[in-house]
Amino acid sequence: MFTGGAWGMVFRFRKSVRIAPGVRINLNAKSASVRVGPKGLGYTVSTTGKKRLSASIPGTGLSYSEVVSSKRRPVPSAPSQLVASQTKPSSKGPLALVLLAIGAGLVWCSTPYNETPGFVQPNLKPATAEPDPRASQGTDAYAGPAPSVQKTLYSTANVRLRTSPSAESQIVLTVPVGSAVLSSKREGSWHHVSYGNYSGWILGDYLAEPGTEPAATPSPVAPLVSSEQPASDSNTISGRATIIDGDTIDIAGTRVRFNSIDAPESAQLCRNSKGKNYRCGQSSAKALDAWLAKSRPVTCTFIDWDRYGRFVGDCYRSDGTAVAGWLVTAGHAMDWPQHSGGAYAGHQDEARLARRGIWQGEFQPPWEWRAAQQAPKPETTNPVRLLSGSCDIKGNISNKGVRIYHLPGQRFYDETVISPAKGERMFCSEDEARADGWRRSKR
Known part of the structure; x- marks a missing residue:
């Protein structure tokens, strides 16, 4: 057998139903009420005649609630019976409000989403749509196709391919004039391109649209x-x-x-x-x-x-x-x-x-000077070979095409005449002459 407290547990009933945005019906075993208003602010009317105004700040724990009196001030000239009837709670008004709220909720739910009165549909686009060009306008806005569109362009000079869109960035390689590159996106004046197995950035000033016959890639x-x-x-x-x-x-x-x-x-x-x-x-x-x-x-x-x-x-x-x-x-x-x-x-x-x-x-030939800068510095070094304007070794080419050099004092030195048109020349040292493939005269 259930006790009184147990029966209370069995028949205890409470239900809250949202019938429309901002409208909720609360039901329990004794009464029903309708709450109207957004989150944090509401006006509740119960079938018992009680009306409550509440306000709160979500997430802070701060709230305010006030019961709105339903009594009416008596009219001085009215009979006492009329005044008493006016002060007695009536369930017809609140019940009508509950039914009205239910009806409004049904109408709200049956109205198409984009036809809701007062609703402004946002300007949504599918994810695959092309971006609005006005969103990226600026001093370096790309006025061409969408960044994801690949495009073939041609280099108008021997231009450098760089690792980032900056003239100070590292050079990947030099793209020969007339080469076709595939542009995939752009940042300001720079194109991100693919060239063979390489990719990087090229300044757009050195790229041209196809339309004229591109120049051939240079070869030695x-x-x-x-x-x-x-x-x-x-x-x-x-x-x-x-x-x-x-x-x-x-x-x-x-x-x-x-x-x-x-x-x-x-x-x-x-x-x-x-x-x-x-x-x-x-x-x-x-x-x-x-x-x-x-x-x-x-x-x-x-x-x-x-x-x-x-x-x-x-x-x-x-x-x-x-x-x-x-x-x-x-x-x-x-x-x-x-x-x-x-x-x-x-x-x-x-x-x-x-x-x-x-x-x-006096000076050192540039190629020898560079080699000396790169070579390790030993404790003892050979004297640096210096050239000067006193180079007086004559390089002569014989009738048989043999290249021979003559030193001052040798037998045929004075009568040897150098002809640069034939490839003959003067040398500043025997080492220089021998390194160039000439041999010393025997007389």
């Missing part, structure tokens, strides 16, 4: 060291030159190394005619800058790529004068036998006899 061609006019083909680069050192310039972001010659390095010291040290590398660079400024632009014909990824070429001023030939003749650079085959030996002999530039005093 035979040296044109004897020409005094630049070749007019696709393997050329032209523009205003920025001087890097006596044998290297920069044109539109591409480093160009002059073919077949070698100039003193920027930090290299030479001795002038008075025996004083001076920076001969800096003197060569300044002289080159002043000379090129008299006839711009510079045009260079591609020969090869060196181990540093530089464009090696034969370069000319706008008036057609060969840059390398002028540098050697003016004494600001040397013929580089390892790469030239003696092509500028005649120019060098002219500078040496006139004691121009580095030939005014």
Whole structure:
């Protein structure tokens, strides 16, 4: 048998039902009530006639609740029976409010989502839609296709591929002029591209849309060291030159190394005619800058790529004068036998006899100076080989094509005449002559 307390547990009933946004019906065994209002603020009307106004701040524990009296002030002239009936709680009004709330909830739920009165549908787009171009407008906004669209472009110069969209970032490699690259996205003026097995960033100034026949990728061609006019083909680069050192310039972001010659390095010291040290590398660079400024632009014909990824070429001023030939003749650079085959030996002999530039005093050949800087410093070293304007060993080519050099005092020295046009030249030491493939005369 259940006790009174047990029966109370059995018939205890409470239910809260949300019938519409902001409208909730609360049911229990004794009464029903309707609560209207958003979270934290509500007005509750019960079937018992009680009305309650409540407010709270979610998450803080702060709340306020007040019971709103349902009694009406008596009218002075009304009978006492009427006043009593007006002060008695009535269940019809609250019950009607509950039924009205249920009806409103049913109407709310049956109304389509996008037709709800007062509801403004947000401007939603599917995740696959293209981004709104207005969202990214700015000084570096990409006015082209969406960033995810891949596009084929062509390089308009020998341009460097970099690890990040910055001119100060590391260079991956040099992309030859006319090469096709696949652009996948863009940041400001920079394109992220794929080139073969490499990827990186290229400045958009050096990329062009397809539409015209792209220039062919350059390939090594035979040296044109004897020409005094630049070749007019696709393997050329032209523009205003920025001087890097006596044998290297920069044109539109591409480093160009002059073919077949070698100039003193920027930090290299030479001795002038008075025996004083001076920076001969800096003197060569300044002289080159002043000379090129008299006839711009510079045009260079591609020969090869060196181990540093530089464009090696034969370069000319706008008036057609060969840059390398002028540098050697003016004494600001040397013929580089390892790469030239003696092509500028005649120019060098002219500078040496006139004691121009580095030939005014003593100096170390640039390639030997670089090797000395890279080699470990032993406790005892061999004397540095210095060249000067007194190079007097004659390199002669016989009728049979044999290359022989004559020392001062030998039998045929005085009657030997050097002809640079035939490839004959002067040497400053026997080591230099032998290293270049010449042998000593027996008489």
